[in-house]
Amino acid sequence: METSAVRDAAARLLLAYDKGEPTAPVIESFPEATVADAYRIQQEQVRTWVERGDVIKGHKVGLASKAMQQQMGVDQPDYGHLLAGMFHLEHQPISTASFLQPRVEPEIGFVLGERLRGPGVTVADAIRAVDFVVPALEIVASRITDWKISIVDTIADNASSGGVVLGSKPTALSDVDLRLVGCTLQIGGDLVATGAGAAVLGSPVNSLVWLANTVGPLGVDLEPGHVILPGSMTRAYPVQAGDTAFADMGPLGTVTAIFTP
Template identity: 60%
Template sequence: MSTLDDLAEGLLQAVRLHSPIPPISARAALTIDDAYAIQLLQVDAWVRDGRRVAGHKVGLTSTAMRRQLGVAQPDFGHLTEDMFFAENTAIRAERFLQPRIEPEIAFVLSRPLRGPGVNVATAIAAVDFILPALEIIDSRIAEWEIGIIDTIADNASSGGVVLGSPPVRPDQVDLRLAGCVLHRNGEVVATGAGGAVLGSPVNALAWLANVLGERGVGLEPGQVVLPGSMTAAVPFDAGDVVTSVVAGLGSVTARLGESA
């Protein structure tokens, strides 16, 4: 096996054994392209096991996080259909290693979207509706000791998604100004707005379509895109109930069940 195969297998094994691994960036000199190759090796393994790609997520959309990791642009990961959980239904804590949670505005596409050349107008025209969402981020890297190589290789630290309702047409809300209040166990723990996501979540959608297009991949009708968090991530421990309220969109609640 190649080094990339070995590193991908190590991340897959971390999930199987429910045991985080040391940063992979410390084990080999890797490029951003190497990290995405490791991510895709895992996605290929999931697909062989019968899992289906149902969308994508964009990460590192805040200037502070990009500065912290020393990168100039966001990253992306894959969302599989088994990462989606029903709202207000207890999610098994054993599904994750070290979860955190953050509020997002989810796009659901009505038509194909493929770069290069996607701009904001093209991107929003491909959106069927938007929903409030909570993304459960997780890391297979011990203690969240991650750099850009680690998080990309680890599928952009993807874990799970909870979508709210009802669907809202994208022309009904100014996504830049949509305010968000995040509650954890009844207490306000963070506030933010859509403008925290690259100036507008639509900018993140266009960025994703163009970057995927450079890699020969397009976004498909019915797929979900998470454009990035409106606040910093907060802890999501067994027994927690987290609710995001987004102006003009409504709310969404995620519950993490007690550990077995």
């Protein structure tokens, strides 16, 4: 894609954010767009948000589980940026008006204590860099009408990022095997899904390694203090005003998100 087309696509998505109205799929308007072009579109939006005063606070890996890939009709993970304005406090009201077509996903959030710089990051490097993990709920949202997304669309739309709620119980990696961590997800008091850490690329740690080695060649480091969401342990489930989403991750603790009009 020409630079002008990248900027045009980014502007359309930014307008959807600003007006609260979804837009047509990027791939329909720009059928020549590749995955590489989609990341350029994403970066263009991130630059705009930073220029407006927001701050990058981490990254997310999307579509890391088979359940999510099947739900979205794609065959590979992607990544997006987490900015300060996306973080919400647990148990505090979250306005659904802030999101388009919101859904929730239970994830194990990494908080880094050391910088990770790919390529060449190993599992050992990743484990050493993690300060602690916390239970998390990611709020995914789509600026694409009716979630009719291709891999190009979701990447361009910052990996369908919306918001993040972190639990308040930190756990050292040495105290838990993330592959074996089970999860139950309730919405409105109803059990909607169960999952396990192994659903995320075999282990959420593998997802962290994939991310560091994918963004490293692009000149992006994962910084100390950054939050990394490695991917959902279940499918994504819609939420609306009045819903409470609650995820129980056993030894990692629980996390709650309360949605209001």
